[in-house]
Amino acid sequence: VKNANKEDKERFLERIVGELSKIVEEGMDKKALEAGINYYEFKYREADFGSYPKGLMYGLQAFDSWLYEESLPFLHLEAFDTFRFLREKIGTGYYEELIKNYIIDNPHASLVLIEPKKGLTAKKERETAEKLRKLKNSLSKEQLVKMVEDTKELLRYQKEPSSPEDLATIPVLKREDIKKEAEPYYNKEHYVGDTLLLWHDLHTNGIGYLTLLFDTRKVPLSLIPYMGILKAVLGFVDTEHYSYRELFHEINRKSGGINCSISSYANLKEEGRYKACFEIKAKTFYEKLDFVFSMIKEILFTSKIEDEKRLYEIIAMLKSRMQMSMTSSGHSVAAMRALSYGSNTAYFADLVGGMAFYRLIERLETHFEEEKEELMANLQKLMHFIFREENMMVDYTCDETGFQLLSREVEALKPMLYKDPLEESTYEFSKQHLNEGFKTSAKVQYVAKGGNFIQGGLPYTGALKVLKHILGYDYLWSQVRVMGGAYGCMTAFSRMGDSYFVSYRDPNLKKTLEVYDEIPKYISTFTANEDTMTKYIIGTISDMDIPMMPAAKGLRSLTAYLNHMSYEDAQTERTQILNAGEDTIRSLVSYVQAVLKQNQICVLGGEEKIQEEEGLFQTVENLFL
Template sequence: MSQNLEKLTAYEILEKRQIKDLNSEGYLLKHKRTGAHITLLLNDDENKVFYIGFRTPPKDSTGVAHILEHSVLCGSKNFPVKDPFIELAKGSLNTFLNAMTYPDKTVYPVASCNDTDFKNLVHVYLDAVFYPNIYKEEKIFHQEGWHYELENKEDDLKINGVVYNEMKGAFSSPDDVAEREIMNSLYPDITYGLESGGDPEDIPDLTYEEFLSFHQRYYHPSNSYIYLYGNLDAEEYLTFLEENYLKDFDSLTIDSEIRQQEPFAEKREIVKEYSIMEDEPVRENTYLTYNVSMGSSLDRKLYAAMDILDYVLCSAPGTPVKQALIDAGIGKDVYSTMENGIAQPYFSIVAKNADEDQKEAFVSVIEDTLKKLVEEGIDRKALQAAVNYFTFKYREGDFGSYPKGLMLGLQAMDSWLYDKKEPFMHIEANQTYEELKEAITEGYYEELIDRYLLKNPHKTILTVKPVQGLTTRKDEALHDRLQAYKNTLSEEEVLAIVENTKALREYQEAPDTKEALETIPLLKREDMKKEATPYINEERKLAGSTLLVHDIFTNGIAYIKLLFDLKQVPAELFPYVGILKSVLMGVNTEHYSYGELFNEVNCKTGGIDVQAGTYGNAKDLSKFLATLEIKTKVFYENRDEALDLIREILLTSDFTDDKRLKEIIAECRSRMQASMTGSGHTVAALRALSYFSPTAACAQQLSGMVQCRLLEDLDSSFEEKKEFLKKNLKALIHYIFRPENLLIDYTGTEEGLAGIEEKIAEFRSTLFTDEVSGTPYVPELSKKNEAFMTAGQVQYVCRAGNFLKKGLPFTGALKVLKVMMGYEYLWTQVRVKGGAYGCMCTFSRSGDSYFVSYRDPNLEKTIETYQEAADYVKNYVADERTVTQFIIGAVSELDTPMTPKGRGNYSLAGYLTGLTMDRIQQERDELLATTAETIKGLSCYIEAFMKDDCLCVVGNGEKIKEEKKLFLSVDQLFH
């Protein structure tokens, strides 16, 4: 889609090129007046993307870059509402809307398929970054960053603020602590040695003046990186950019250089701490890390090769370094990470759940293994598998719900930020992968290990060790420090803080004027698509099984999913399905060791995954479908080999290797605990729903608290339980992998199905047909109202219930209510005023509903907010424009663009749940017809689900103990 940009006299075209890898036309331009750099990727993708980014290297850990990222989206010159971001989130057809702070840059991206909507988003974001209201209203800084809080002069002095609480949550995750300390340890003298997000202990040191100064220094076109992607008129956008923004600025010399860390003369050993509960064990809770700085992100080949090294050394099962450490008993979860999104990339090997006194052995095992690999060579099959895996991933270009143009644009920054002439270096990668393939036989990877991992003195051995009760002691010290500070204040100064607290609250509660709100551009209801996205389902019979076909163009890739109904699995075995999905692909099979199997899979396919699924029944609330699903993506020509590998995995996996099973259980436990620590809102919501929802109770068995407790039990008493475990796994496959349980799901074109019937018939003939017996699993439901204590500094608070059981039918208008609650009531009360980082709600077709907060400093106060929600809705007053805004936001959630794989999954879910297109269309019609009166009438839905009084909280142990009267039981999150 060639465009004539030469006539745009405000810009200089530095480069124009065809990027065949991405079927795009690429441009690199420079704005003549300001020096702003612009990259264009023009193609036929309707999901258009824009961002503006700035180099923002912090000078300290006060989080100024992060607080500014939040704050510039709180009103601007042309859009003077208090929160344009939320106005857009609840009233645009965006497919992406956010902002991100990185260690050395801040990026503001938007995406939309609608031309008018996209222009609106671009306009609001440009105005936000260049002309924010932060200079007019100091309260924005206090709300988003930090402020002293004192509602009455007799109260204890506190600190609150959205970013302050967000980072308290981030600093509560030991995985996050370890990751952050790794980078800090390698680059102590430059920006990467600081916390750009903000250290909660340092955030209160940031002044309003320093905050403004940071914006003045860096948020200027001369320091900007502007990106446009997709099927758009580049001339129109560049003209708009020039006429509305860039022409008003002059060129400025801005020192935002990302300085290089001087290489270390010798490796450094560093010890850091993280908090655990008072009664959590110190043993087997340490992170041991081996970290090296690896050249420059402007080394095109090295940048991609780091992924290959990550795979062959430590990430894939049975890889040499991973296995050597596990065999030595060092860590229960061993993995490697590579960070190539900064100027000086680094590579780390981590042994988690290790002991501090294993440090010397940890280093010795790693270096001995690496030396052996350099001398004897890396397994060629592993290298081939790694290169194939990343080549397939690159060519597929499937980023799930994230727009492809966004992910390409963010990756472009990995080179562009450090060399303004090089935005295309890493996103045009077919040639790079060809070179990496050829390098397999040239000793290239062995040389990288020798040069960067062994002989490189720029290295740290970082130990992150647990300290019991550290959070409590820090909280007490902060409390004492704040009260001591308060005692130094005069009565007038104390009253001033009280007054400021009140003034901030009044600012937060004051509605925007009608005139201000109308500055935010808004689509009309008639701009909304009236028809729901149809399923693409064709049901066929294939060799005695059902084949569900989604005939969609996939560029020669077959997406195949084999679903096995779990209806025959007895109750006592059911939780072990969660174990089985992790064991399959992780143990030896008839023809492969588990390491060889992983490589074989990635040589022949784009991956094979095993997962459990739960699907509610759209017609009968008491029914649900639970499945074990094996999915693969593969080029058509390799389809039969992929099915042979799946058969091998399902039917010949060896469960007799005690050592390997013990390793898998330990790793699963470690990773599940890490996931639960970082996603406390998900834990709380699923647990609360499981008190009354059969579908959620089933999911609890497979991936929730029941699964967590099972893993803890098996890990801590493996020798005692191992025979029982093996017996259950062997029994399970006979209950599950049976012809009568099989459904085959296929996304692709007819070409990819050629000759498949014979292959499926062969596959079916090998499935189990022996007699099985037992009472199938039926969920047991009871209200538990639990709190789960952690060493974290924040809470995740959930209230849940069901409205359908109270006789209220689902309506599409509830999707509008979700947007209104999430971006108005809950946003204002829980986030803006309460200081939580986030808040969410759900009203599902099954009637299952919840409110949940994320990284929340409060507990009882948040519950009170939930309890007042129905009254708020009952008395809700809104004009036509506001309701239209919520409708647009709801339609936006429904109409997120789908990849071919995503469209197939959408169609499959409709088939499995029995949700008809007629019903989906009816719900859409109800959504589009919503009025202010409709919303008010939905208050009874909130009253209905809140009557169930199902409560679950994950969070700070001391806070939970203070509020223990709210719960029927209190327990530690982990045992």
């Protein structure tokens, strides 16, 4: 439990043990068990390991049993008998006994309390500085000289590149071994009336991947941040026929799940234009498509978003989860926020899921009683602005058998969508160059600097992907990670021009920004022989040619469609990558200069570090108010 008081630990234990004992006495919810088993069986049948090769993942799973019993290498791969066993045990007391024996009556248990203390980080830093001062004073002059020399030797070793002889021992492909053709897109347009059905005709082993996309262009600017809340509310409040728990279990008993998301798709043919969509995604076996649509209707048209108690729970949960995410993934927050100073798509993303969205959640959680009426009204308004026939597009990944079932369900949904008249609104984002520092209690920083090279008058080229790989494994790797002590450093150059450099768990701040500013110098003097360039290109292509399951191929095709990206565009990018040479990389110096010139900086980091460099920022505030 988070945000608790330490004096409540006994109440916490009593509640946990009490609820578990109640479950043991009254029995577990059968539908909940069925939903849980179906969820994992669906994942098992789908076998979607993302970008990881399926064979590799199956091999690792085999070791989970093989290492401990050499006669059972396939124990975790042949799971149908396990799922059958688990289903048969529902209602027999099996699960209740597991809870009793392994949780309630387990003598091997610990209660851990983590209590914050204001100023603790600064206190520890002072203690460390004093400890080091005493250590230094205890050393002889000879020992100090040796320590300095050892440090210089370490720095020399860190800077020294591997010898050509060492590098030559690594077997590599040649450029001619790499496939020249870009991966195809799988887009077929169909219509039900005026509604587009974008079909990705792929073999999916009987699973359909459905997305309903609703264009949010009619949503007023003042309501855009509330879309992030609506995404978290739909499917997690009571409906006409189900409590939110029952709804969750019912969906997961009979499908692979239904969830909401928000995405923006930049128009690559028109600078600054993008399409923002509220998306409802579902995975289902073909024969259960009608069930999925019935659940989507239940969610869209009968959700009780006026439930104040549940709304507060969702707001508090969002705040807690965002705090955890922002603490562990500060590099993503910093990069998005830095880009939002000049990019429409990043500004939108920040409003519905970044720092701006967190500030809204923080305010609503703190002042819920004063804000709740407006919150509920805004969510109701959003439903009418978004879920309309003219806003809807349907995306489906399946084979022909699955596609035959889709039109009927779409036809039945369309008349139920909102049709009330709306006031049209137009707006422009009022982006500001803020350069912010957000203070945390951590001892590490996430240092981001970004900009947009297309705004600097430069067109996209696939060679930027090669440059990203070079920076990540050479210059930034050595300067920020090896020599700077950060856990990592990332770079991105997008097709729409948005670009950034960001460090991860970095002990430095100003020094890292200085490293970024020296990137043009590195690029302008870049040299590499054919073997080295080939290695960089292989690395770049390996990031692109990842194994893709049908769902990933469908998503890639949808994204290209909404980005207005043709197969010819993809082929041009791949050719530019394969043909890149050292002169090509040197020619990209103007791209990095254009990005750095815009000087868009955002840092999440330790309080003392940010205070030391306060002059770099226009605004400095605590990350969590």
